[in-house]
Amino acid sequence: MDINWLKLFWELFKTLAPSIVAWYLAVKTAARRSEKDKKEAREQLRIAKDYNAEVQNKAYKLQFCLRELENREQLYEKALSDTNVVSECIHRYFKSNGSSESIMVSAGDLINQLxxxxxxxxxxxxxxxxxxxxxxxxxxxxxKLLKHYGNKIEKSMNYLAHVKIQKGMLGRKQVNENFNNEDMHNFFNQLLNMRELILKLIYIVLNEMG
Structure with missing residues (x-):
């Protein structure tokens, strides 16, 4: 029996060709999809890295601002405390249960803090x-107001810190002529206003930090 090889190969080709073409197209499609997925993944990774870098930079800035604001708040808190100490020392001095030395020391501390x-x-x-x-x-x-009253207080504190206060009525006159309670009160209030503003900013930063 003679076999018609040409016809046999043609029949086999007609049978297998669609499967081969389908397999080839599937491989190509998968390769294209894989490449597309890789590109999308790389793009998502880049976006994520940029976002993380942005978040980190914002976090560093917020941490820096918070640290510096806290330092400023402590400066004003200490200035408020020193202002109170001077006023109390002078009050005691006029009630004869305080000393001129305590006035000199407290005035010097306030100048340094100012x-x-x-x-x-x-x-x-x-x-x-x-x-x-x-x-x-x-x-x-x-x-503006802090500088206005601060200049007055600085002049007053410089005198009280560096000029020897005499004993008795002469010393009382010296202190009375070189200390204005109203100026000190106004200075204290402006320190307080600045501190409250800084505290407000600290709360804002804390809220930003979540």
Whole structure:
């Protein structure tokens, strides 16, 4: 029996060809899909990295602002405390249960703290602008008044800290002429206003940090 090989091969080809073509197309499609998936995965990874970097940068900035604001708050807290100490020392002095030496020491402490507060003004304003620009106007208004009364208090404290206070009525006259209770009260209030503004900014940063 003679076999028609050509016809046999043709029949086999007609039978297998669709399967081969289908397999080839499936492989190509899978390869294209795999490449597309890889591109999408790389793009998602890039976006995730950029997002994480942005989140990290924001977190670092918030942490920096929080740390610096807390430092400023401590400066004002110490200045408020020193202001109270001076007033109390002078009050006791006039009631004859305080000393001129305590006035000199407390006045010197307040001068030093006042200088620290004033030296921090520039960076404090930068922090205000970074955290809540809309509060800059309030900051500048408070600063204007703080400087106004601060100059008066600095002059008064310099005298009380460096000039020897005499005994008796002469000493009382010296203190009375170089200490204005109203100026000290106004100075205290402006320190308090600045501290409250800084506390407000701290709360804002904490909320941003979640």
């Amino acid at each position: 200088h620290l507060v004033m030296h921090s003004i520039g960076t404090t304003e930068s922090l205000v602008r970074a955290v809540r620009p809309s509060e800059v106007v309030t900051f500048e208004e408070n600063l």
